[in-house]
Structure formats: C-alpha cells, structure tokens
Amino acid sequence: xxxxxxxxxxxxxxxxxxxxxxxxxxxxxxxxxxxxxxxxxxxxxxxxxxxxxxxxxxxxxxxxxxxxxxxxxxxxxxxxxxxxxxxxxxxxxxxxxxxxxxxxxxxxxxxxxxxxxxxxxxxxxxxxxxxxxxxxxxxxxxxxxxxxxxxxxxxxxxxxxxxxxxxxxxxxxxxxxxxxxxxxxxxxxxxxxxxxxxxxxxxxxxxxxxxxxxxxxxxxxxxxxxxxxxxxxxxxxxxxxxxxxxxxxxxxxxxxxxxxxxxxxxxxxxxxxxxxxxxxxxxxxxxxxxxxxxxxxxxxxxxxxxxxxxxxxxxxxxxxxxxxxxxxxxxxxxxxxxxxxxxxxxxxxxxxxxxxxxxxxxxxxxxxxxxxxxxxxxxxxxxxxxxxxxxxxxxxxxxxxxxxxxxxxxxxxxxxxxxxxxxxxxxxxxxxxxxxxxx
Ligand SMILES: Cc1ncc(COP(=O)(O)O)c(C=O)c1O
Numbered sequence: 001x002x003x004x005x006x007x008x009x010x011x012x013x014x015x016x017x018x019x020x021x022x023x024x025x026x027x028x029x030x031x032x033x034x035x036x037x038x039x040x041x042x043x044x045x046x047x048x049x050x051x052x053x054x055x056x057x058x059x060x061x062x063x064x065x066x067x068x069x070x071x072x073x074x075x076x077x078x079x080x081x082x083x084x085x086x087x088x089x090x091x092x093x094x095x096x097x098x099x100x101x102x103x104x105x106x107x108x109x110x111x112x113x114x115x116x117x118x119x120x121x122x123x124x125x126x127x128x129x130x131x132x133x134x135x136x137x138x139x140x141x142x143x144x145x146x147x148x149x150x151x152x153x154x155x156x157x158x159x160x161x162x163x164x165x166x167x168x169x170x171x172x173x174x175x176x177x178x179x180x181x182x183x184x185x186x187x188x189x190x191x192x193x194x195x196x197x198x199x200x201x202x203x204x205x206x207x208x209x210x211x212x213x214x215x216x217x218x219x220x221x222x223x224x225x226x227x228x229x230x231x232x233x234x235x236x237x238x239x240x241x242x243x244x245x246x247x248x249x250x251x252x253x254x255x256x257x258x259x260x261x262x263x264x265x266x267x268x269x270x271x272x273x274x275x276x277x278x279x280x281x282x283x284x285x286x287x288x289x290x291x292x293x294x295x296x297x298x299x300x301x302x303x304x305x306x307x308x309x310x311x312x313x314x315x316x317x318x319x320x321x322x323x324x325x326x327x328x329x330x331x332x333x334x335x336x337x338x339x340x341x342x343x344x345x346x347x348x349x350x351x352x353x354x355x356x357x358x359x360x361x362x363x364x365x366x367x368x369x370x371x372x373x374x375x376x377x378x379x380x381x382x383x384x385x386x387x388x389x390x391x392x393x394x395x396x397x398x399x400x401x402x403x404x405x406x407x408x409x410x411x412x413x414x415x416x417x418x419x420x421x422x423x424x425x426x427x428x429x430x431x432x433x434x435x436x437x438x439x
Contacts, residue, residue, distance in 0.1 A: 004427050005047065006399025007055045013037035014052025034389050034404065036396035043070030046420045048401060057428040059402045059416045064225065064257045064369065067284035068329045069419035075287055078325035082318045089317070091310055096320035103327045104281075107266050108295050111275055115295040116304075117315035117323075121256035121282030122150025124292040125219070127309060128278045129154045131296065132217035132250040135277075135303045139173075140211055142203070142218040142249075144180040145187060146227030146407060149219060149254055149280075158219055161226060161407060176210045178203050180224055181232045184362045184373065185381065197239055207247075217250030217277070222258045222268035228406025229371025229413065231364050238272045250300070252278040256292065257369075260284030261330055261418050264340035264367030271366075287329075289322035335418040339367040342425045346370065346414065349429045359387055359439055370414040373406070383408035387439055394435035400428050 013021060017039040041051045046069065048056045061067065068075060082096065097117070104115050118124050133139050143149070147160040156164045157171035160180070165171055179199040183192040190198045207215065222237060224230040244251045253276035258268035262284060265271055269279065277300050282292035290313065294301075313319070330336070347363065347370055354360040354372075361375035374391070376382040388404035391412060395402050403413045416428070 004399075005055075005424060006057055006427070006431070007053075008397060008399050009054055010052050012054075012393070012396055013039070014050065014054060016051040020051065034392060034409075036392050036401055036403075038396055038401065045069040045072075046417050046424050054399075056396065056399050056401045057416070057424055057431065059400060059414050059428060059432075061415050061417045062288065063283070063403070064262060064413075064415045065283045065286075066288050067260045067262060067418045068287045068326055068333075068335065069417040070288070072287065072325075072329055072419075074329055075289075075322060075325045078321045079289060079318055082321035086317045088313070090312065091315075094317045094320065096317045096324070097315045100315070100320035100323040103324050104285075104293060104295065107327055107331075108279070109267070109269065109275065111297055112279060112295040114298040114301045115293050116301065116309060117319070118292045118294075118311045119290040119313040119319065120150070121280065121292050122152040122155045123311060123314065124256060124280040124282055124294050125149040125155045125158070125252075125254055126152050127294050128252040128254070128280050129158060129219065130309075131278055131294065131300060131303065132219075132252060134308075135300055136216040136250055138214040138216040140176060140215045141174055142176050142178060142207070142215065144220055144224070145177055146180050146182065146224045146230060147177075147219070147221060147254075148224065148226030149221075150256075174214070176206055176215075178206045180220075180227070180230060181236050182224075182227070182230045183233060184230075184364070192233055197233075197236055200236070200239055200243060203243055215247070215249055217252060218244050219252040219254055221254045222263070222271075222274075223366075223369070225257045225369070225413075226405055228373065228408070228411035229365055229369065231366065235272070237274055241274055241276075250278065251276045252280065254280045256280050256282035257284075260287075260326070261336040261339050262367055262369050262415070264336055264343060266330070266336055285326060286319055286322045287326045289319050291319040291323055293323075330418075333419065336367070338420070339418045342420050342422060343367040343370070345422065346425050346429060350414065350432075353433055353436060357436055359384065359436065365414065368414075368416060368418055368420070371406070372412040372414060374410045374412065383410040385409035388412060390439060391435055394438050395432060398431045398435050400431040400435070402432070 143158040
C-alpha cells in the first residue's frame with residue numbers, strides 16, 4: 001500500500017524482516033503476543049519505519065508508552081545530554097532526580113505530595129501493595145476480575161486475568177477479587193441502565209465471605225487495559241472510593257497506563273476528582289525511557305524508613321531527565337487537549353464503523369485510548385480472537401500498526417501517540433476501515 005502518509009512496498013514480512021524473525025526464533029523465547037509481521041527500525045511522532053523501509057501509522061505507542069510521540073526531539077536531546085554526564089549512581093542524589101520529583105508532584109492533585117521512582121509499572125504496583133500493607137499492618141488486598149497490575153509476583157497475584165498466572169501458582173495469599181463493571185459483558189448479568197452499580201453491593205458479600213479481618217486496601221485501574229479496555233460507567237469509581245473510605249481502607253489507583261494525558265486529562269483520577277492514597281504511574285511518564293513511580297500522601301509514604309525501599313535503576317539520572325522533559329512537552333504542547341479532540345473524532349468514526357460492520361460488537365474509550373471489540377455475532381457476543389489477528393495483519397499491510405488485547409484476545413487497542421494530528425487520525429481510520437472491509 002502506498003500513497004498518503006504511509007508506504008508499504010512489500011508483502012509483510014519484508015525480506016529483511018523475514019531474516020530477522022528467523023534469526024530471532026533461534027535465540028530468544030518466543031513468548032510475545034500476536035504482533036504485525038514488522039521489524040521496527042525507527043519512529044518519529046506517529047510514524048514508524050521498519051527495517052525494509054516500509055512506513056506505517058501507529059495506534060500502539062509501543063504499548064501506550066510513547067505518549068509525547070516516538071523519539072520526540074526534546075526528549076531525545078534531554079536524554080543525550082544526561083547520558084554524557086552520568087548514567088547511574090543508585091540512590092545517591094542528583095539534581096535531575098530532585099527536579100523530576102518536583103515536576104511530577106507539580107502535575108499531581110495537591111493531596112499527593114510525595115513520590116518515589118522505579119523503572120517499570122510492575123515495580124510501582126508491587127511497591128504500592130507493600131506500602132498499603134506496611135501502613136495498615138494488614139495483608140488482605142481487594143482487587144478486580146480482569147485486573148492487570150504487572151507480571152511480578154504480588155502484582156500478578158492481585159491481577160484478575162488467568163494468563164499471567166498460568167503454571168505459577170499458588171499465588172500470594174490475601175487476594176480478594178470482585179467484579180469490575182464490564183458493562184458489555186456484565187459478570188452479574190445486570191443491565192447498566194438499571195443496575196445501580198450492583199457490582200459494588202457485591203463487595204460487602206465478598207468481604208464477608210473471604211476476609212479474615214485483615215483488609216489493608218483496594219487496588220484498581222481507572223479503566224482496565226489488558227482486560228480489553230473496559231471503562232467503568234461514570235460515577236462508579238467515586239462510589240468505590242466512598243465504599244473504601246467507609247471501610248477505613250487504603251486506596252491505590254493503578255494509573256500505570258491511564259496517566260500522562262492518555263484519557264484526555266493528565267491523570268484519569270481527575271475526571272471524578274478521586275483522592276487515592278497511592279497512585280502508580282508508568283509507561284507515558286518516560287515516553288520510551290524506562291521510568292515509573294508511586295505518588296502518595298506524605299503521611300502514607302512516611303511509613304518507609306531508611307533502607308525500606310529502593311530500586312537499582314529507579315530515579316537514575318537519564319530517566320529523571322526524561323521525566324522532566326516529558327512533563328514539559330506535555331504542558332507546552334497541551335497533549336491532553338489534543339487527546340480529547342482527536343479522541344472524539346476517532347471514537348465517532350469507529351462507532352460509525354460499528355454500525356456498518358457485522359464484526360464490531362463494541363467501541364469504547366476516552367481520550368486517545370479506545371477498544372474495538374470484535375465478535376463472531378453481535379447478538380451472542382461470541383469473541384472473535386482469530387479476526388483480531390487477521391485484522392492486525394491486514395491493517396499492517398495497508399500501513400497501520402495495531403495490536404489486540406483482552407480476556408479473550410479480541411479487542412483492538414486504539415492508542416496512538418498523543419501528538420497525532422487530525423490528518424494522521426483520518427488516514428489511519430481510512431486504513432482501519434479498509435482492512436475491516438476485507439475481514
Ligand atoms: C495498569 C497496569 N499496571 C501495571 C502494568 C505493568 O507495567 P510494566 O509492564 O511496565 O511492569 C501495566 C502494563 O501494561 C498496566 O497496564
């Protein structure tokens with residue numbers, strides 16, 4: 001496919017990509033999820049070039065990572081400057097680390113006045129779980145069906161997807177899982193128009209049946225990404241917070257993927273004015289440089305004493321400079337506003353496609369994070385993971401990179417870098433529609 005912004009000259013995988021896939025199969029575990037048959041070479045903004053010289057529009061942002069656009073020149077310069085000075089000094093203080101912490105605190109809601117840096121989202125969620133346990137002196141954690149908090153042990157134990165746990169059990173004791181409001185596939189078979197958040201009533205039953213009186217807190221995502229972009233109905237998170245407060249529990253919001261402008265606000269918690277005790281931040285905060293953090297009320301993080309928490313790579317000078325640069329870019333380029341504006345355009349067109357296509361069961365999302373759920377039949381809602389794979393290949397062949405996630409692997413992830421222009425959005429939607437028509 002050539003013309004417009006993209007140019008795919010070869011049937012995928014192209015010749016060089018094919019060679020590299022072959023070499024790779026001999027030397028690294030083949031455990032990645034299903035991906036387009038493309039070997040990335042470089043990327044700028046929303047455009048990706050593969051090793052065969054094909055160019056694509058990107059709806060993945062890696063995996064919701066490169067929020068400020070691939071290789072934003074100001075981010076690249078900041079990292080280059082940092083690399084020339086100092087790469088790692090563990091916990092010893094640098095000016096860059098102080099500035100990164102100040103920057104992060106400056107964009108967080110006022111009650112979250114302290115933070116701590118790590119490198120990955122899983123490290124941040126593990127730390128949040130530990131902080132809730134240390135602060136409360138208790139060990140039980142409430143989490144949700146479909147939740148994904150990472151692949152390290154406590155994080156996967158709190159998770160509500162079987163995939164990351166398969167073959168690794170038993171998991172960490174003390175996890176109590178309750179239904180998340182998946183209104184397209186309600187686990188309680190309720191209707192969103194009339195349910196009055198029935199799943200929250202279920203919380204009390206779950207606690208009565210499962211808790212030994214050692215509840216520390218609740219960890220929840222503002223929307224569930226890995227489960228297939230499940231967005232709770234408006235007001236649900238506020239009602240959950242009320243429940244948490246009425247039970248005197250600690251509240252962790254896992255914003256590893258929902259923060260840094262993704263939903264159209266800097267943090268998703270801003271939509272309902274939530275006041276979690278701990279927030280986990282990852283992905284977009286480094287926009288490609290491994291960086292993550294927890295932020296919390298100072299009084300909560302005061303439970304950590306000297307030597308209680310550290311990370312070999314967390315807060316390193318390069319990551320710290322990246323955090324400063326990313327916040328500055330986000331502010332200067334008003335990327336949350338762009339996410340809202342372009343997100344609206346994209347969602348409207350995707351919903352139009354849903355009306356016409358027999359394969360799209362649901363389109364949902366906010367800002368620049370949306371899920372397109374593929375089904376075999378719109379009435380039975382039987383998931384269509386094979387169609388998702390086919391669509392990934394077709395879209396790539398036409399010049400658009402997409403991925404699929406979800407409990408059933410049937411939800412197309414629509415999450416371009418937040419710098420996407422209207423022209424890029426429209427062209428990517430044209431490509432998506434063309435691929436959809438060929439399913
Ligand atoms: C909500 C959420 N929490 C935690 C993680 C884990 O982050 P990482 O893969 O950086 O460890 C992810 C990753 O997708 C995530 O989406």
